Amino acid sequence: MSPIRLAIVGLGKIARDQHIPAIAQTEGISLAAVASRNAAQPGIAHYATLDALLASGEPIDAVALCTPPQVRRAQAQMALEAGKHVLLEKPPGATVSELAPLVAAAQASGKTLFATWHSRFAPAVEPARAFLAEHAPRSVTIEWKEDVRVWHPGQEWIWEAGGLGVFDPAINALSILTRILPRPVFVTGAHLAFPANRDAPVAAEVDLADADGLPIRAELDFLQTGPQTWDIHVETDGGRLTLASGGAKLFHDDAPLIDGNEAEYAGIYRHFVHLIQQGASDVDLAPLALVADAFLIGRRSLVEPFEY
Amino acid sequence: MSPIRLAIVGLGKIARDQHIPAIAQTEGISLAAVASRNAAQPGIAHYATLDALLASGEPIDAVALCTPPQVRRAQAQMALEAGKHVLLEKPPGATVSELAPLVAAAQASGKTLFATWHSRFAPAVEPARAFLAEHAPRSVTIEWKEDVRVWHPGQEWIWEAGGLGVFDPAINALSILTRILPRPVFVTGAHLAFPANRDAPVAAEVDLADADGLPIRAELDFLQTGPQTWDIHVETDGGRLTLASGGAKLFHDDAPLIDGNEAEYAGIYRHFVHLIQQGASDVDLAPLALVADAFLIGRRSLVEPFEY
Numbered sequence: 001m002s003p004i005r006l007a008i009v010g011l012g013k014i015a016r017d018q019h020i021p022a023i024a025q026t027e028g029i030s031l032a033a034v035a036s037r038n039a040a041q042p043g044i045a046h047y048a049t050l051d052a053l054l055a056s057g058e059p060i061d062a063v064a065l066c067t068p069p070q071v072r073r074a075q076a077q078m079a080l081e082a083g084k085h086v087l088l089e090k091p092p093g094a095t096v097s098e099l100a101p102l103v104a105a106a107q108a109s110g111k112t113l114f115a116t117w118h119s120r121f122a123p124a125v126e127p128a129r130a131f132l133a134e135h136a137p138r139s140v141t142i143e144w145k146e147d148v149r150v151w152h153p154g155q156e157w158i159w160e161a162g163g164l165g166v167f168d169p170a171i172n173a174l175s176i177l178t179r180i181l182p183r184p185v186f187v188t189g190a191h192l193a194f195p196a197n198r199d200a201p202v203a204a205e206v207d208l209a210d211a212d213g214l215p216i217r218a219e220l221d222f223l224q225t226g227p228q229t230w231d232i233h234v235e236t237d238g239g240r241l242t243l244a245s246g247g248a249k250l251f252h253d254d255a256p257l258i259d260g261n262e263a264e265y266a267g268i269y270r271h272f273v274h275l276i277q278q279g280a281s282d283v284d285l286a287p288l289a290l291v292a293d294a295f296l297i298g299r300r301s302l303v304e305p306f307e308y
Numbered sequence: 309m310s311p312i313r314l315a316i317v318g319l320g321k322i323a324r325d326q327h328i329p330a331i332a333q334t335e336g337i338s339l340a341a342v343a344s345r346n347a348a349q350p351g352i353a354h355y356a357t358l359d360a361l362l363a364s365g366e367p368i369d370a371v372a373l374c375t376p377p378q379v380r381r382a383q384a385q386m387a388l389e390a391g392k393h394v395l396l397e398k399p400p401g402a403t404v405s406e407l408a409p410l411v412a413a414a415q416a417s418g419k420t421l422f423a424t425w426h427s428r429f430a431p432a433v434e435p436a437r438a439f440l441a442e443h444a445p446r447s448v449t450i451e452w453k454e455d456v457r458v459w460h461p462g463q464e465w466i467w468e469a470g471g472l473g474v475f476d477p478a479i480n481a482l483s484i485l486t487r488i489l490p491r492p493v494f495v496t497g498a499h500l501a502f503p504a505n506r507d508a509p510v511a512a513e514v515d516l517a518d519a520d521g522l523p524i525r526a527e528l529d530f531l532q533t534g535p536q537t538w539d540i541h542v543e544t545d546g547g548r549l550t551l552a553s554g555g556a557k558l559f560h561d562d563a564p565l566i567d568g569n570e571a572e573y574a575g576i577y578r579h580f581v582h583l584i585q586q587g588a589s590d591v592d593l594a595p596l597a598l599v600a601d602a603f604l605i606g607r608r609s610l611v612e613p614f615e616y
Contacts, residue, residue: 073494077519095601096404097494097594101519104492161497162605184412186381186405189469199607211385211409286405292600293403297470299507300608 010067022265121267122247123260135238165200190298318375330573429575430555431568443546473508498606
């Protein structure tokens with residue numbers, strides 16, 4: 001079977017840092033084109049827009065949408081209607097409701113739609129899930145605190161409506177949480193701090209629970225300088241489990257269980273190839289639905305303006 | 309078959325104005341008890357709380373939860389686990405995500421869970437749906453403008469986080485919209501105006517669309533004095549359709565088609581009895597998901613404080 005010919009749409013930081021190296025090391029898929037207004041990749045066919053790429057007749061089988069979430073829905077619909085498989089960076093869209101028509105379009109066209117959650121491919125995630133299937137969780141604390149100026153330098157879209165602000169990184173924690181816990185969770189309260197000049201929050205506290213009353217607390221900050229924190233602590237009836245460094249490391253009562261090499265995007269592309277081969281889609285909206293609920297139910301406060 | 313013995317939980321304005329008269333006129337169901345901290349119904353068994361009612365051994369088959377949305381999830385879970393059918397007033401919860409565990413609990417217990425949208429039982433709704441199945445919509449305008457001081461006198465919960473503010477009435481419009489249109493819709497933009505002293509919006513503009521690009525605009529206001537407006541206008545390839553007065557009236561190119569007697573809650577209770585007889589549930593979260601998305605994607609502004 002010849003490799004899946006993939007086009008990257010939106011050649012920004014995440015595409016260069018993660019997608020291109022992962023595609024290069026994944027069997028069954030190869031980079032065939034790039035659609036990006038401001039950037040190109042040496043030796044790869046280049047188009048300014050997805051529109052232009054699709055109109056060109058360039059032979060591609062699939063697209064990876066690495067554009068900001070606010071523009072992804074229209075691109076995904078266009079690609080599916082043109083008979084292409086679609087991989088969506090996280091979050092899968094600017095809203096939860098815009099995904100249902102895309103799922104229907106993928107079904108109608110017989111193509112794969114894959115809403116990726118890269119953190120779910122971190123090395124500690126599946127071992128943590130297995131542990132929590134055996135040892136009941138008693139409480140969960142999420143600490144997701146990073147410096148937006150380091151990790152999202154100059155990214156204005158993240159502060160615009162639909163850009164999620166601090167929830168852009170924190171949705172990674174929620175994607176892990178919803179994978180490792182044995183039961184579905186829901187938001188019970190939230191507090192969101194909006195910079196006075198921005199439409200997305202810079203910090204938040206979110207309380208969640210499951211139907212058994214498991215207490216879950218998430219503390220999120222986008223202005224953390226010094227050491228960066230992407231940790232999930234779970235107290236269980238079998239001791240304390242900690243996923244650290246965004247899921248790269250796993251500790252049980254402070255003893256290291258996993259200290260893995262980060263290879264999230266290689267996992268994503270292996271799964272994408274597998275989904276296409278199976279004629280299947282994979283769209284889990286739970287993490288984005290939790291964020292929408294935090295906005296819905298959250299108290300708001302205004303804090304000082306943010307500028308890069 | 310003996311009638312379903314129903315308990316109303318939360319004997320407030322909506323329970324007195326709508327539920328009690330509708331139950332009285334519906335075959336197959338009767339009011340057997342009330343759980344309400346501050347109010348009782350003459351001649352009906354009374355308990356202060358749902359907890360006390362369930363502990364009493366009072367023989368009931370079902371509960372109608374007319375309490376504020378912020379407390380309904382825990383009550384619904386308790387009732388389902390006690391083997392009771394559950395009817396939820398709108399909105400079905402304070403968040404979208406809290407509903408999935410309730411749906412699972414209803415399935416596990418074999419009981420009916422009915423998330424009601426009373427406006428869907430308005431007389432113009434099914435005729436409008438039939439019209440729009442035949443005549444393609446070209447644009448939709450929703451105007452939902454009412455005086456909160458008249459319709460929600462003193463209701464503080466509506467202004468609290470999870471109380472929805474102006475979306476408490478506007479979700480009725482969205483429940484009609486999602487019933488009458490031929491395709492699913494999603495939010496593309498929103499602007500929410502929050503009183504400086506409140507956690508829920510007093511006014512909003514919401515833009516929506518479907519996968520074919522149908523433009524939908526909703527204009528929502530909670531401070532409308534004088535004439536009150538609950539109208540949905542749909543321009544179609546077969547003329548202009550207007551649902552007026554919250555769906556009580558239907559016009560085609562200004563000619564009246566329907567001028568119905570309002571009987572929404574009688575319709576709700578007939579459907580609840582039917583669902584219980586069939587062993588089925590009916591939980592459509594689309595209207596609440598659209599509201600969550602409007603909060604997620606919406607720009608925010610602060611307006612003058614609100615006091616009753």
